[in-house]
Amino acid sequence: MAKKIVTALLGAAVLGMGAQAAQADTLSDVKAKGFVQCGVNSSLAGFAAPDAQGNYAGFDVDYCKAIAAAVFGDATKVKYTPTTAKERFPALQSGEVDVLARNTTWTINRDTALGFNFRPVNYYDGQGFMVRKSLNVKSALELSGAAVCVQTGTTTELNLADYFKANNLQYNPVVFEKIEEVNAAYDAGRCDVYTTDQSGLYAIRLTLAAPDDHMVLPEIISKEPLAPAVRQGDDKWFDIVSWVHYALINAEEFGVTQANVEEMKNSPNPDIKRFLGAEADSTIGADLGLDNEWAVNVIKAVGNYGEVFDRNIGAGSPLKIERGLNALWTKGGIQYAPPIR
Amino acid sequence: MASTQTSYVRTQMIAAEPPPPGVTGVAHWLKTNLFATTKDTILTVIALLLLAWYVPQMLNWLFFDAQWTGTDRTFCATVVQSGGSQPEGWSGACWAFIGSRFDQFIFGRYPIDERWRPTLVGISFVALLVPLLIPKVPYKGWNAILLFAVLPIVSFFLLVGGVFGLRHVETSLWGGLMVTLILSFVGMAVSFPLGILLALGRRSPMPVIKTLCVTFIEIVRGVPLITVLFMASVMLPLFMPQGVTVDRFLRALIGFSIFASAYMAEVIRGGLQAIPKGQYEGADSLGFSYWQKTGLIVLPQAIKIVIPGIVNTFIGMFKDTSLVSIIGMFDLLGIIRQNFADVSWASPVTPLTGLIFAGFVFWIFCFGMSRYSMFVERRLDTGHKR
Numbered sequence: 001m002a003k004k005i006v007t008a009l010l011g012a013a014v015l016g017m018g019a020q021a022a023q024a025d026t027l028s029d030v031k032a033k034g035f036v037q038c039g040v041n042s043s044l045a046g047f048a049a050p051d052a053q054g055n056y057a058g059f060d061v062d063y064c065k066a067i068a069a070a071v072f073g074d075a076t077k078v079k080y081t082p083t084t085a086k087e088r089f090p091a092l093q094s095g096e097v098d099v100l101a102r103n104t105t106w107t108i109n110r111d112t113a114l115g116f117n118f119r120p121v122n123y124y125d126g127q128g129f130m131v132r133k134s135l136n137v138k139s140a141l142e143l144s145g146a147a148v149c150v151q152t153g154t155t156t157e158l159n160l161a162d163y164f165k166a167n168n169l170q171y172n173p174v175v176f177e178k179i180e181e182v183n184a185a186y187d188a189g190r191c192d193v194y195t196t197d198q199s200g201l202y203a204i205r206l207t208l209a210a211p212d213d214h215m216v217l218p219e220i221i222s223k224e225p226l227a228p229a230v231r232q233g234d235d236k237w238f239d240i241v242s243w244v245h246y247a248l249i250n251a252e253e254f255g256v257t258q259a260n261v262e263e264m265k266n267s268p269n270p271d272i273k274r275f276l277g278a279e280a281d282s283t284i285g286a287d288l289g290l291d292n293e294w295a296v297n298v299i300k301a302v303g304n305y306g307e308v309f310d311r312n313i314g315a316g317s318p319l320k321i322e323r324g325l326n327a328l329w330t331k332g333g334i335q336y337a338p339p340i341r
Numbered sequence: 342m343a344s345t346q347t348s349y350v351r352t353q354m355i356a357a358e359p360p361p362p363g364v365t366g367v368a369h370w371l372k373t374n375l376f377a378t379t380k381d382t383i384l385t386v387i388a389l390l391l392l393a394w395y396v397p398q399m400l401n402w403l404f405f406d407a408q409w410t411g412t413d414r415t416f417c418a419t420v421v422q423s424g425g426s427q428p429e430g431w432s433g434a435c436w437a438f439i440g441s442r443f444d445q446f447i448f449g450r451y452p453i454d455e456r457w458r459p460t461l462v463g464i465s466f467v468a469l470l471v472p473l474l475i476p477k478v479p480y481k482g483w484n485a486i487l488l489f490a491v492l493p494i495v496s497f498f499l500l501v502g503g504v505f506g507l508r509h510v511e512t513s514l515w516g517g518l519m520v521t522l523i524l525s526f527v528g529m530a531v532s533f534p535l536g537i538l539l540a541l542g543r544r545s546p547m548p549v550i551k552t553l554c555v556t557f558i559e560i561v562r563g564v565p566l567i568t569v570l571f572m573a574s575v576m577l578p579l580f581m582p583q584g585v586t587v588d589r590f591l592r593a594l595i596g597f598s599i600f601a602s603a604y605m606a607e608v609i610r611g612g613l614q615a616i617p618k619g620q621y622e623g624a625d626s627l628g629f630s631y632w633q634k635t636g637l638i639v640l641p642q643a644i645k646i647v648i649p650g651i652v653n654t655f656i657g658m659f660k661d662t663s664l665v666s667i668i669g670m671f672d673l674l675g676i677i678r679q680n681f682a683d684v685s686w687a688s689p690v691t692p693l694t695g696l697i698f699a700g701f702v703f704w705i706f707c708f709g710m711s712r713y714s715m716f717v718e719r720r721l722d723t724g725h726k727r
Contacts, residue, residue, distance in 0.1 A: 042666075043680075043683075044682055045687065046684055048682075049682040054449065054450040054516075056450075079511070079513070081513065083669055084668075084669060087575055091578070093579065180678070180681055180692045206414075206418075206688070207688060207689050209419075209422075209689050211421065211422050318685065318687060
């Protein structure tokens with residue numbers, strides 16, 4: 001009940017915002033103030049975390065940089081607002097941030113009632129289970145009666161309840177507020193199973209005393225398409241955020257990298273030349289209200305999708321997450337971008 | 342008459358005898374305090390065994406097995422954890438993590454080449470605070486004005502920048518111990534005078550002032566601090582026109598000061614109520630005005646009584662600053678916890694080390710405040726203590 005009231009209140013607040021958002025022109029606002037205000041996770045391994053110099057770095061942070069590069073040709077013209085799970089939506093609704101790149105799952109409720117637009121899924125995630133190998137469990141369906149460690153207040157907790165109910169299994173939730181409490185509890189053996197998004201399970205394995213004693217079960221019990229979000233009613237800005245992602249995907253498909261982007265402008269392939277704004281009649285920038293070389297700037301700033309992935313969460317990082325669903329469609333994944341034409 | 346007079350009264354004192362054997366010294370102390378009865382002996386032995394079992398392990402973990410230097414997680418992870426260099430089964434504090442992130446824990450994400458500014462503020466703060474705390478040093482009045490009036494203004498311009506050619510540094514980049522100290526210093530500096538006024542107002546015979554003060558205190562004190570901060574951070578922006586934002590740090594600072602004032606008011610009211618009616622009547626009979634009576638007779642006695650309560654509130658406030666992490670500001674604890682997510686330091690011992698470090702820093706400050714308050718209590722003791 002309390003939840004319904006909160007939703008209704010939020011909805012009312014959003015309706016109020018909607019009137020303003022209809023005339024909103026985020027691109028002009030952003031250009032006027034000279035930087036993109038980007039909402040990121042306050043700390044999530046590989047997606048957004050401070051580095052040794054205290055600068056934010058990570059997969060989502062690179063998307064913020066890419067958007068800044070597309071708009072200004074300068075990836076440093078971005079400011080970050082670290083947000084918690086509860087704060088992120090009001091921050092976007094109120095206009096405190098221009099775009100939310102914060103490992104946010106695209107759901108119907110958020111897309112409609114909360115008044116956001118999500119489009120390009122930049123990371124396909126899903127909730128999984130990690131168990132001790134010594135349990136001799138091969139499937140989540142054998143977990144009846146298990147004690148499950150889970151962080152409270154997340155969709156993870158709800159998915160867990162749904163899954164066990166749907167399969168008519170008993171379980172014993174061991175809930176914690178903070179992620180490091182969950183880690184410590186699991187490592188100390190207070191529960192048999194750890195459940196969270198698969199990307200998170202990889203980060204957690206790094207902090208276990210003996211990672212090789214644990215395995216991730218094959219079941220993925222939820223779809224968690226993570227996508228950047230913007231406010232509804234500003235299609236121009238929505239297009240820019242979407243096409244930044246599509247540019248990253250197309251760049252990987254074309255083999256355009258941070259290192260070779262300048263020489264690729266002379267590529268014999270007209271698709272690539274058009275993409276990089278090197279064709280004489282290219283309007284790919286003007287159509288979006290950006291510079292014709294915006295894609296070049298994006299790739300110079302962060303590289304293509306594969307490079308962003310590898311550097312932050314993939315093989316080039318301690319997390320070593322497999323591409324899996326996030327591989328290009330040509331390589332068995334489902335990352336697919338519309339053509340640039 | 343030159344006869345010698347005999348007397349039964351000695352003319353000089355007998356030198357003190359040494360105490361009988363067995364009632365002084367270590368052995369006696371042990372016997373009376375630790376091994377007096379069988380029950381005591383059993384408890385002592387159990388406690389000693391626990392200490393003998395626990396202390397060496399703790400020292401090993403904290404110091405002897407600890408990793409003091411290193412540049413990334415491989416120094417604090419074991420060989421079975423992908424890429425670690427420690428032997429299997431190793432566990433020890435990862436002080437290298439603290440070392441490599443120390444600057445960040447102090448300044449947050451404040452730009453590196455601008456960190457001399459908070460450093461300068463910190464040095465001048467200490468330089469002004471220490472003489473104020475030592476009773477013998479003269480010029481207390483000027484010192485207080487510099488500390489409570491001049492320093493905040495100078496610090497504001499120095500930290501925020503944007504004037505005199507200083508680069509503007511927005512508060513979202515502030516963090517670490519710097520934020521903890523600013524929040525608690527401002528909270529203390531505002532709440533003490535405001536608390537006194539509220540406490541006096543609550544005891545005032547004037548109905549309007551009294552109602553205002555009671556309402557303020559009861560409303561603010563009746564709401565959890567976390568709610569105040571959360572409302573300020575989440576709900577406030579929704580009601581503001583688009584694009585208008587009040588700085589988060591300022592919101593937290595205001596919420597904090599208001600909250601602390603309400604608590605302080607009640608502590609000071611406790612002191613005011615302990616002053617006997619005769620003191621008020623005495624002041625009245627001397628023809629003192631209200632402010633003379635309050636300032637010269639009542640408050641000096643009342644505040645002296647409630648020093649433990651005031652310091653208790655200050656210490657509570659100092660620790661409450663870590664609640665700002667729920668509104669996306671990173672105090673010392675917040676920034677340490679934020680760094681746990683950095684995969685280049687991910688290891689089983691990193692979070693534990695970070696939390697121990699945070700606890701230690703908080704303890705140093707709180708312990709310092711507590712000891713100083715005991716010193717002040719002793720100094721102001723005028724024989725009323727029981």
